[in-house]
Amino acid sequence: NAGVTQTPKFQVLKTGQSMTLQCAQDMNHEYMSWYRQDPGMGLRLIHYSVGAGITDQGEVPNGYNVSRSTTEDFPLRLLSAAPSQTSVYFCASSYSAGLSNYGYTFGSGTRLTVV
């Protein structure tokens, strides 16, 4: 089925460890983004990309890196995990037409716990 595939679904890390959350989409969407979801808060944008080779920071980028070498893939790297990065992470893709983005499709989420 077409959509956004996110892996892993669950992960437990020790403080200081690094890891990569994978995100892939097969809809040829040019826009991809990473959000984190914390209790009592709306989804917050970590990093986003408007096309292969182009990335930019969102609202809460510290401690995370991204790259976009292909249209399909947009991995999120945690460089040195901290307990404050315990959260649920969502990858999303969309395409642009005029001033708006359309076709928002979200991955199933990654529940990350840092101990």
Next chain:
Amino acid sequence: KNEVEQSPQNLTAQEGEFITINCSYSVGISALHWLQQHPGGGIVSLFMLSSGKKKHGRLIATINIQEKHSSLHITASHPRDSAVYICAVDPGSGATNKLIFGTGTLLAVQP
């Protein structure tokens, strides 16, 4: 003050009831989205609105651009409608993909 406010934060209904969830926003927008998230699940897009009203099955979404307000209605509610409903606005900044999200409304429909 958040740019996107939803009410109520929590809602419990009996099966069959008509449900309304509200979203108010304070920024100019090009579109508004309603999303659904089941417990422990992913996020699914329900509607994208820039004006008027849209209907899909038992779900109806309306928007009043002048009043900066949108509502999501569920008719003949069912326990499977239990989920978090999230309002998000697109400020219309083009190629930035920067939706602004509300904190969500947790709906529980009891049989």
